Amino acid sequence: MSARDEGTRTAGDGAVPVLSAEGLTVRFGEKTALSDVSIEIPRGSTVSIIGPAGSGKTTLLRSFNRMNEVIPGSSQAGTIRFAGGDLHSAAMDPAEVRRRIGMVFEDAALFPGSVFDNLAFGLQARGEEGDLHGIAEVALQAVGLWSEDAEILEARASDLSAEERRRMCIARTLALEPDVLLVDEPTSTLDPAAAARVESLIHALRDDYTIVFATCDHTQAGRLSDLTAYLDSGRLLEYGPTQTLFTNPRNPRTEFYLTGRLQ
Amino acid sequence: MSAPARSRENHRVRRWLRALGGVAAGITLAALGMLAVVLLLNAGRSPDAGISASSGLVSALAGTLWLALLTAVIAVPVGVGAAVYLEEYAPRTRAWRFLASVLTNLAGVPPVVYGIAGLALFVRGMGLGPSILAGGLTLAVLTVPRVVASSRRALASVPESLRWNALGLGATRWQVVRDQVLRAAAPDIVRGCSAALLRAVGAAAPLLIIGAAGFTTFAPASPGDPLTALPTQTFAWTARPQAGFPALAAGASVTLLFVMALIGLVLWDLRRRHGEARR
Amino acid sequence: MTAFRSSAGAPPTDPRERLMGGLLLGCTALAAAAAAAVIGALGLETVRFFADVPLSQFLADLAWTPSAEEPGFGILPLLAGTAQIAGGATVMALPVALVLAVFLEFYAGKRTASVMNAAVAALGSVPAVVYGYFALNFVTPALKGVWPGLEAFNGISACLVVGLMILPTIVVLSREALGAVPRSILRQAVALGATRERAVLRLALPAAWLGVLGSVVLAMTRAVGETMIVTLAAGNPTGVSWNPLEGVRTLTSFLAQASMGDLAPGSIEYGACFAVAAVLLLLTFGMHALGRALVSRGHPDGPGGSRS
Numbered sequence: 126m127s128a129r130d131e132g133t134r135t136a137g138d139g140a141v142p143v144l145s146a147e148g149l150t151v152r153f154g155e156k157t158a159l160s161d162v163s164i165e166i167p168r169g170s171t172v173s174i175i176g177p178a179g180s181g182k183t184t185l186l187r188s189f190n191r192m193n194e195v196i197p198g199s200s201q202a203g204t205i206r207f208a209g210g211d212l213h214s215a216a217m218d219p220a221e222v223r224r225r226i227g228m229v230f231e232d233a234a235l236f237p238g239s240v241f242d243n244l245a246f247g248l249q250a251r252g253e254e255g256d257l258h259g260i261a262e263v264a265l266q267a268v269g270l271w272s273e274d275a276e277i278l279e280a281r282a283s284d285l286s287a288e289e290r291r292r293m294c295i296a297r298t299l300a301l302e303p304d305v306l307l308v309d310e311p312t313s314t315l316d317p318a319a320a321a322r323v324e325s326l327i328h329a330l331r332d333d334y335t336i337v338f339a340t341c342d343h344t345q346a347g348r349l350s351d352l353t354a355y356l357d358s359g360r361l362l363e364y365g366p367t368q369t370l371f372t373n374p375r376n377p378r379t380e381f382y383l384t385g386r387l388q
Numbered sequence: 389m390s391a392p393a394r395s396r397e398n399h400r401v402r403r404w405l406r407a408l409g410g411v412a413a414g415i416t417l418a419a420l421g422m423l424a425v426v427l428l429l430n431a432g433r434s435p436d437a438g439i440s441a442s443s444g445l446v447s448a449l450a451g452t453l454w455l456a457l458l459t460a461v462i463a464v465p466v467g468v469g470a471a472v473y474l475e476e477y478a479p480r481t482r483a484w485r486f487l488a489s490v491l492t493n494l495a496g497v498p499p500v501v502y503g504i505a506g507l508a509l510f511v512r513g514m515g516l517g518p519s520i521l522a523g524g525l526t527l528a529v530l531t532v533p534r535v536v537a538s539s540r541r542a543l544a545s546v547p548e549s550l551r552w553n554a555l556g557l558g559a560t561r562w563q564v565v566r567d568q569v570l571r572a573a574a575p576d577i578v579r580g581c582s583a584a585l586l587r588a589v590g591a592a593a594p595l596l597i598i599g600a601a602g603f604t605t606f607a608p609a610s611p612g613d614p615l616t617a618l619p620t621q622t623f624a625w626t627a628r629p630q631a632g633f634p635a636l637a638a639g640a641s642v643t644l645l646f647v648m649a650l651i652g653l654v655l656w657d658l659r660r661r662h663g664e665a666r667r
Numbered sequence: 668m669t670a671f672r673s674s675a676g677a678p679p680t681d682p683r684e685r686l687m688g689g690l691l692l693g694c695t696a697l698a699a700a701a702a703a704a705v706i707g708a709l710g711l712e713t714v715r716f717f718a719d720v721p722l723s724q725f726l727a728d729l730a731w732t733p734s735a736e737e738p739g740f741g742i743l744p745l746l747a748g749t750a751q752i753a754g755g756a757t758v759m760a761l762p763v764a765l766v767l768a769v770f771l772e773f774y775a776g777k778r779t780a781s782v783m784n785a786a787v788a789a790l791g792s793v794p795a796v797v798y799g800y801f802a803l804n805f806v807t808p809a810l811k812g813v814w815p816g817l818e819a820f821n822g823i824s825a826c827l828v829v830g831l832m833i834l835p836t837i838v839v840l841s842r843e844a845l846g847a848v849p850r851s852i853l854r855q856a857v858a859l860g861a862t863r864e865r866a867v868l869r870l871a872l873p874a875a876w877l878g879v880l881g882s883v884v885l886a887m888t889r890a891v892g893e894t895m896i897v898t899l900a901a902g903n904p905t906g907v908s909w910n911p912l913e914g915v916r917t918l919t920s921f922l923a924q925a926s927m928g929d930l931a932p933g934s935i936e937y938g939a940c941f942a943v944a945a946v947l948l949l950l951t952f953g954m955h956a957l958g959r960a961l962v963s964r965g966h967p968d969g970p971g972g973s974r975s
Contacts, residue, residue, distance in 0.1 A: 195555055197480045224558030232549040237571055246567060247557030294553075301558060398862040405864065409770025412763045413783050419831050420786050423793065426805045466701075469694025477691060487699055489956070494702055496885070496955020497948050498892020500919050501709070504944040508708040512932060529701045536698060537959075562687040583792075590794025593894035593923055619796045619895075626800045626899055634804050641797045648792065 143168040143335050144189055144226070144305060148203035151184050151193055158184040161203070162361045164354060166305070171331045173346035173367070174339040176356035177382065182339035183231065185356065186307045189337065190226040191219045208304070224251060227303030231310040233294035240265075240285070240293055241278040247301050264300035268292040268326060288319035292326065299330075306330065308338040312345065324349065343383055347371050355379045427645075430638030445640060448621035450607035451520060452589060452647060455617055458524025459531050459588045464581050466528075467535025471577075474536070475543040476565050492540060494533035499587075502530035503594030511598050518599030521611035526598055527588040534587065538580025542573040575659050582655035586648050592619035618644040706948070713945040716938030725942065731921070732905055733939040740939060742946060744907045748917040752897055753890040755826030755911065756833055761883060764837035768879075771838070772845040773867050791835030799899030802828040807900060814912060820902025822915040828896050833886040840885060840962055844878020845871055881961025888954040892947065894919040918947050 142165035151159040159181045166172050174182045187193045188205060191212060205212040212222060224247070236243045244261040253260070261278060265271040270292050285293060291311070298306065311327050312320035327349055330336060340346055346353050346367065353367040355376070363370060363379045374380040470491065478484040506526030516522040546569050554564040570577075600620035608616060618640055625637035717725070720740045728741025767787075771780050807824040811817045817824075848871045856866040872879075902914030903924050922940055930937040 190556065192552065192556060195552070220558045220560050222558075223556055228556045230549060230553055230556060232552070234547055234549040234553045236550070236554070236568055246554065247559065250554075250557065250559035250563045250567075297557060398864050401864045401868075402862075405770070405867075406774055408766045409774055412767040412770060413775075413779070415763050416767060416783065416790065416834065417786055420790055422805065423797075423801050426801060427797070430804065466694045466697050469691050470698040473691035473695040477688060478695075487695075491698055491702055493952050493956045493959070494705070496888045496892075496958070497951045498889075498894065498919060500892065500894040500922050501944045501947050501951075502705065504922065504940060505705040505708045508712065508932075508941070509704055513708070529705060532698050532701055560681060560684050562684050566687075586792055590792075590796070592794070592796040593898075593919070596923055619794055622794075622796045622800060623895060623899070626796070626803060634800075637800055638804075641800055644794060645797065648794070652792070 141168050142166055142206075144205070144207055144337070146185075146188065146203065146205045149185075149188060149205060150202040151181075151188060152200050153196060154198040157359055159188070159359045162356075162359075163203075164361060164364055166335060166337055167352075168335055170351045171336045171349060172338075172352045172354065173350035174337065174354045174356060175341070175343045175346045175382075178341065180356040181359040182341075182356055183309050184359075185354075186228065186309055186337060186339050189305070189307055190223045190228050192223070192228065194219070220250070224301045225303055226305045226307060227298035227301055228307040229294050229298050229309065229311070231313055233291065235282040235285075235290060235293075238282065239278065240270075240280050240282055243282050243293060243297055244278075244300050247297060251301065260300050261296075264296040265293075267299050267330070268296040270296060286319075287315055288323060291315065291319075291323055295326070295330075304335065306334045306336045308336065310340055311338055312340075312342070343371075355382065357382070427638050427641050430635050431642045433635040433638075444616065444621055445618075445636075445643060447607040448616050448618045448640065449643060449647070450609075451523075451616040452618045452644070454520045454608055454611065455524050455527055455595075456585065456589050456647075456651060458521070458611065459527040460585055462524070462528035463531035463535055463584070463588070467532045467584075468539050468577060468581070470532070471536045471539035471543060472565060472570070475540055476569065477561070488540070491533055492537040495537040497530075497533075498593075499530050499591045500593040500597065502526055503597030505529070506594060507598045518601070518615045519612050520608050520615055522598055523595050523600065523615040523617065524611065526594050527591065530591070530594060531584050531588045534584035535581055538584065539573075539577045542576030542580060543569065545576065546572045578655060578659040582652060582659070585655070586652055589648055589651065590619055590644065592617075592623045595620045596623060618647065709941055709945045709948060712938055712941035715933075716935070716942045719935055719938065720942075729907075730905070731916075733936045738935070742943070744905075745916065745918045745921055745943065746946075747907050747909075748901075748915045749891055749919070751822055751909070751911075751915055752825055752829055752893070752901070752917055753887050755822065756829035756890045756893075757883065757887050759827055759830035760834045760837060760886065764834045764886075765841060765879070767834075768838050768841035768845060769867065769872070772842050773863075773871070787835045787838050790831065791839070793832070795832065795893060795895040796899075798828050798832050799895040802896055802900035817912050818902075818914060820900065820904075820914040821912050822901055822908075823911040825897050825901040825915065826911065828900065829890050829893050832893065832896065833889050836886040836889060837882045840882030841875070841879045844875040844882065844962065847878065848874045877961050877964050881958045881964075884954055884958035884961060888951050888958060891954065892919060892951050894923050898923040918943050918950075922947075 144166040145164065147163050149159055149162040150157065162181075162185060164185075174185055176182055184193060188201070189207075189212075193199045193201065201213075207217075207222070207226065210217065236246055241258070241261055244264060245257050248257055248260060258275075258278070262271060262275070265277060270277055270289060282290070282293065295308070308327065312323050315323060324345060327336065327338065331349070338349070343353075350367045352365065353370045354364040355362050355370065355374075355378075357378055363374060363376045365375075370379065371383060374383060380386075474484065474488040474491070478488070503526060506522065506529065510516045510522040510525045511518055514522075516525075550568050550572060551564055554568045555561075559567070595615060595617055598615065600615045600617060608614065622637050622640040622644060625633045625640060724740050725742055727743075728739045729743060730739030731741055731744045732739045767783070771783055775783065802824050806828055807817065807819065807821065810821075810824055810827075852870060852874070853863075853866045856870055857863060861869075897915070897917050897920040901916070901920060903916055903920065904914040905916070908915070922943055925936070925940050930940070
């Protein structure tokens with residue numbers, strides 16, 4: 126059928142995919158969250174996933190770093206390839222996968238303790254014995270949380286504002302120097318001004334990372350992404366350059382969603 | 389009913405609720421106060437310190453400390469470990485859920501039943517006789533389900549997103565459990581363990597059933613020595629109507645409460661420090 | 668309950684991961700073995716007992732006198748005694764505890780609440796044997812002033828003191844249930860023009876009632892298992908009396924007074940103790956499961972709650 130073929134074809138133009146899914150179906154118990162999704166994420170691109178609530182955006186993101194399998198009752202069919210290898214092959218350690226394909230969750234729980242504790246956790250889990258403070262400093266600089274006096278490292282994570290928490294959670298993932306950054310709803314629950322600032326942070330990170338993010342704000346997808354995928358009821362209905370998808374959607378349902386019309 | 393009438397009505401309801409609450413609080417405080425006064429007054433009438441010592445208070449105290457140690461050393465690691473496995477590792481199959489629910493609900497089974505099992509298993513079955521060790525094992529077996537039940541509750545109240553976020557940063561299962569989940573649940577786990585441990589320290593019935601001695605003149609120096617403890621000593625003296633014994637029993641009660649308060653204080657301090665480290 | 672188990676089912680390869688997984692599994696195995704040993708030991712002797720005494724006699728006999736020349740093996744008198752004590756204690760504790768829970772949760776000032784919390788916690792940690800001492804040496808003599816006909820060992824004193832002992836269970840768990848009612852609901856009600864009293868009595872209490880019921884069931888579980896207070900204060904009569912001024916014998920107080928250490932294993936009296944213990948195990952296990960289920964229905968976070 127067309128949607129998938131179109132999607133793959135469009136995305137495949139000229140770029141090497143760093144991540145790709147082929148015929149991906151994910152079920153939680155009896156419920157099918159994703160069905161037969163095929164998508165390629167070109168290296169260096171910024172891809173947004175849009176679609177109504179419950180359409181499978183988060184599930185697709187979580188598939189990319191093997192986070193669905195920790196949910197009891199989940200099952201999966203199809204393949205995901207990362208840098209050419211099968212993401213689920215025996216040679217792939219799930220922990221290693223999650224370090225190389227970092228994810229910032231929408232429900233970004235703070236770890237107990239200081240900001241430094243939060244940043245150090247992933248590094249220590251990896252067995253990092255180098256300069257944890259140095260790495261933390263670089264990561265905090267990248268998200269604009271660093272101050273010269275390094276005071277932020279000792280601050281309690283729970284004392285941070287909502288925006289600072291979001292930035293810290295992004296820094297927590299960046300500290301691991303992932304190849305791909307998955308972000309689920311980058312600006313949800315933030316006030317408009319803070320949302321705009323976090324959005325511009327994501328924009329700045331586009332130059333250095335392959336980013337895949339899910340958002341229910343499709344104007345944000347339009348502002349940030351090179352490619353946009355439209356998911357509906359677990360199916361990938363359309364995938365292509367953001368510009369094209371927004372101005373000239375091929376699937377009528379995409380158009381309905383983007384224009385907010387009732388069906 | 390007109391608006392002012394209803395407002396008067398509600399005002400009356402509020403006054404009644406407050407008054408009732410005050411009465412309930414008064415009853416509770418009065419009961420606690422009477423308990424304290426009765427114990428202290430009677431303990432104050434103890435014949436003299438020499439008699440209480442020679443009649444077994446010191447050996448009972450030593451026995452209770454031994455039992456507390458044995459119970460804590462066995463029941464806390466086993467119970468917390470089992471709770472962690474059941475909550476964080478075990479697959480959610482019917483068999484594992486059944487085991488979890490059996491272990492949890494055994495927490496409601498009274499100590500006296502464990503005493504009977506302990507008699508059959510440790511005193512007779514393993515041939516330990518009515519020793520400190522048999523008593524400690526019995527108390528440990530009755531404490532494990534309580535620790536499992538409270539620790540499971542503590543672990544279950546840790547938000548799922550904490551585990552996801554930690555896993556998402558490439559941590560392994562054990563790293564997530566040790567560094568995040570256990571740390572977050574630590575205050576509640578310690579609270580549950582101390583409650584369970586204090587209940588065990590104060591338990592008389594199981595020790596009576598496995599055969600705690602009414603009188604021991606020498607303090608137990610090893611787990612193989614005859615079983616004696618403050619709660620059973622309190623019981624033995626309370627059950628004797630002769631003059632002087634109520635005073636001795638009150639003395640033993642006060643000593644028991646003092647030991648429990650001391651243990652509780654140490655555990656409270658532990659919890660406080662954990663709670664601070666957590667935030 | 669969480670399972671990190673991957674759908675692929677691949678075991679971890681890291682040796683430390685495997686070691687810790689193994690250690691935790693070992694703890695679970697130990698706990699399970701202890702539980703199985705307890706249940707097995709009781710079950711074995713109970714089965715032996717029922718080989719000698721038919722179940723019909725156990726259920727229908729109206730006397731429990733295993734050591735008498737013509738022994739009676741009817742569990743009913745013991746169950747009746749247990750019901751009297753547990754029921755009486757609950758009746759005495761419930762009104763005070765419930766009022767106290769509502770008062771502390773919604774009305775008491777900060778200082779009052781912290782004093783009362785400490786008092787309730789203190790009551791909850793006093794060992795049963797100390798309560799038994801209190802019942803025998805203070806409550807019974809005091810009650811004798813009111814009813815001169817009161818026997819030295821009587822049910823009323825035991826009920827009062829067991830009620831005092833289970834009071835903290837009801838207060839603490841009912842407060843948790845009331846506290847789990849979202850405050851936003853109450854604020855909403857007040858914003859819609861209801862008074863605070865109405866919001867508390869008509870909204871919070873009904874919303875929390877399953878949890879409150881659960882706290883009562885758990886408190887009764889403790890009362891059913893309570894041994895030392897009953898043994899010390901209610902005596903060891905062989906007959907059944909519904910007069911609270913007379914003594915009462917329960918499942919637990921029979922066990923405590925059977926001086927089992929001296930009974931010959933294999934004798935019928937020995938077996939009878941195990942049968943009584945097995946009945947207690949089944950009864951309290953079931954009550955605890957019911958109480959916990961009720962309590963956790965009021966708590967979305969509890970085990971068996973909404974976690975995926």
